[in-house]
Amino acid sequence: MSLIGKEVAPFAAKAYHNGEFIDVSEQNFKGKWSVVCFYPADFTFVCPTELEDLQNEYATLKDLGVEVYSVSTDTHFTHKAWHDHSEAISKIEYVMIGDPSQKISRIFDVLNEEEGLADRGTFIIDPDGVIQTVEINAGGIGRDASTVVNKIKAAQYVRNNPGEVCPAKWQEGSATLKPSLDLVGKI
Template sequence: MSLVGKEVLPFKAKAYHNGEFIDVSEENFKGKWSIVCFYPADFTFVCPTELEDLQNNYEEFKKLGTEVYSVSTDTHFTHKAWHDHSEAISKLTYVMIGDPSHEISRNFDVLIEADGLADRGTFLIDPDGVIQSVEINAGNIGRDASILINKLKAAQYVRKNPNEVCPAKWKEGGATLKPSLDLVGKI
């Protein structure tokens, strides 16, 4: 069952953020756009490349009024240790949420029960705490933050312009469509 259009379920977790341990809940996803990026585990191979890519694009996300959160089933302590020992991860300034109870991974339907790890899942959440986009990749396929930025811009555009839709390969400033009886069968 798709999570698109559903509100994020309640949770409470500990996170590592800029040298501190903080509390995080679903309430953090309200009032602004959020990207929640699940990954299998700290101290692995594809994960640091993705998280570093998100960091390299973090200023653009912030300009778009969006906060980024990474989540794995590791603890917030493990996130700190990884942050302290990895060149790529030491750059991160966004929140790293620990999910050792697997509650958040289950809520987002990305938990691989047999392994106790999360799938590579990306969720775009609107300011109401409602999921607008879901992408799930196999563990050996990394994601690209620039594609996520385009999805975010499209989601923000249609939220502001509810009578328009963004076609395939839409870029900011590009043509949109206004669904109507006149367009049926003509695209």
């Protein structure tokens, strides 16, 4: 069943953020745009490259009114230890959610039950707490955070301009489409 258009179900979790442990819930996703990035595990190989890449886009995302959350089935304690011992992860300024109960991974349907780890899932959530995009990659395929920036811009444009849609490879400032009977068969 698709998660697109669904509100994030209730959860409560502990997270590591800027040297502190904090509480996080689905309520954190309301009132602003959010990116939730699931990854398999701390102290691994592809994961730090992805999380560092996401950090490299963090200022741009913040300028767009977006908060970023990373999630794995590790604990918030493990996130702190990783942050303290990895050059790449020590740069992270966004929230790192622990999901040792695997509840959040199940809510977002990214839990690999056999391994007890989350798949690589990226979710864009609108200010109403509703999921607008979903991308799930196999474990060996890292993601490119710059595509998240483009998707956020498109999602924000569509939300702010009812009746318009963004075509493939849309970039901010380029032409959009207004679906109508006149366009059928002409694109």
